[in-house]
Amino acid sequence: MSKAYIRVWRQEDVALIKQHLLVVGDVSGDCANCKHIGIDYRTSQTCPNCKTEFKYIASRSNVTDYGGIVHKIKNARPELVFIDFNDFKRMSEKNKAREFFK
Ligand SMILES: [Zn+2]
Helix, strand or coil, X not given: CCCCCCCCCXXXXXXXXXXXXXXXXXXXXXXXXXXXXXXXXXXXXXXXXXXCECCEEEECCCCCCHHHHHHHHHHHCCCCEECCHHHHHHHHHHHHHHHHCX
16 A cells, blocks of 8 residues: 555635635644634644634645645644645635625
């Protein structure tokens, strides 16, 4: 058996992800729901500010080294769904634009 990290595409509700997303920066994490910064992504189950429960996690750094960043984050938080931050950003901007032109 050889295990490796591989991206899986599936349909998700981007607005729902935003409410429960922990974004990992260089040293700490921030909450996508309320923008609170300085969250310890290794241990925080909920946002200390808005109290949302984290269900998703993403890395702000460009994930090109699958063995590095992905492994580090997945190792720390295996229970959270690791999503691609660029995908998330692209789709939330698209949703925002759609709302604007309604
Ligand atoms: Zn929050």
